[in-house]
Amino acid sequence: MMNPNRRKLDGKVALVSAAGRGIGRAIAIGLAEAGASVAVNSYGEETTNNTADAVRAAGSEALPLAGDITDPDTILSTANRAREHFGRIDILVNNVGAGPKEMSEAEHHALGPVAALWDALYDQNLRAAVLMTEAVVPNMIEQGHGKIVQVSSIAGKTSLSDQMLKIFAHPAYGAMKAALCHYTTTLAEVLGPRGINVNAVCPGIVWTDSWKSNAENAVANLPRFRGLDARDWFEGIARGDYPEIFDRTPLRREQTVEDIADAVVFLVSEAARNITGQSLMVDGGMVKS
């Protein structure tokens, strides 16, 4: 019957991408607190090592694997090194994703800049997660079990206000996150019979470096917010101060990185062994779709 330890991850091996800061870091720590060993990927050495230290502080083994996880060679070598070190990967969390960081050179035609932007968002938000999944899945199939979580976004579940799309979240970002949710369902269908659960979480608006810089940008450049403190301005989102930009958050509080980590730890645990193909919103009720 019921095992009281269905939420524990003792003896499991997890790989978390883009885990140097913010949500990814919290997920790595959450998995470690539940007992899993964690292969930690982040772009830079320092952030990777910091999260690895936090994993160890939570009492678990950590393997730091720094590198650009949108690069196919790095994706393969990261998966391989994690598997060589731990012997297998039980849990994959694709947390990689962002707004446009560095755009590839625009082609010299009228649509060049648009094409470059969409390509960049595709590389970061969809392609990287798909390739990592493809790199890990064959062994999961071989071992007959596995848990995969894609970190999507509320932007992948609904349209956003015109202002939000103009200032903070390019339509291409939402399109890629929506594709990630859809990939979650098709992958769940294909991998279900192989004993592998595939789900997504859709965070709301979380105070990470990227929202910090969005907030700084807002108070620096939007005339009606000029001069406000960035953090104060950010708190106004959950309070419902800017209804023309952000949908109301019914619970009136910001979501935290721990909220997202909690949802991920649940979804990869045996407590959720019969949940697959779902995209779980963690957004205080903001998105009503």
Added chain:
Amino acid sequence: MNPKILEGKVALVTGGARGIGAGIAEVLARAGAQIAIGDLVGGKHTAYRLADHDELDATLARLSNAGVEPFSIHLDVTQSASCNSALAAVLDHFGRLDILVNNAGIVRSGLVGDLDESDWDQMFAVNSKGLFLMSRAALPALKESQGAIVNIASVAGLQGHAGMSAYCGSKFAAIGITQSFAQEFAGDGIRVNAVCPGFLATAMWLDHLLPASDAEESQEERAARFEAMMNKMVPLGRPQTPDDIGEAVLQLATAPNITGVALPVAGGAIMR
């Protein structure tokens, strides 16, 4: 998650005498909650037998083994007076209510031409209106505790099926009610979510939905036939269990920033 995350909290599970509700109660009890079970024990339904005293006693005994002293109340979720007095009894006994699980439900399949109007009404009375009556009764106590409601809807609340119009309609309603309550109660600090079970070997399936077989069949043989059917229908290749549903209830009841969701626990039989 702290394994005793519900220490000091009180949960009321409607329809908890057996089946899914009993499983939910057990998971919440193991997480440290005090448990009240409200059920229409010995109640009448045209399609199959509802919970009886033996089933209730077995559930109460299992809860005692899990280390709580369960409190059991007679409850008919279709009657507002019954909901109100059940709530009063819980508050009288435990002094508070933190989690309301609206799990009581009934099913009856039937093509539109074969469905009695009274069956239609009864399904909506339990599966839809029951959420209103019970939640309304619990609202003041949940405001005080900053608590949570979890409604047990169904995958039938996300997709229609031939021969299931009344049940699916009542479960779609349950999800609409969940979303509306989530928005309405959020300002009071109360979160409202739904879990959508897929297919479980409870009375609903074993005593009613599972097609009859030609030959005489023991209860075990029926259960095996149900299992075999689910192995083919469900991507993960197995039915769900009451404790799967209980774990999802526990997760949603304790997640501070999740409200208004309808989470399928269905082995991938529905995806959204």
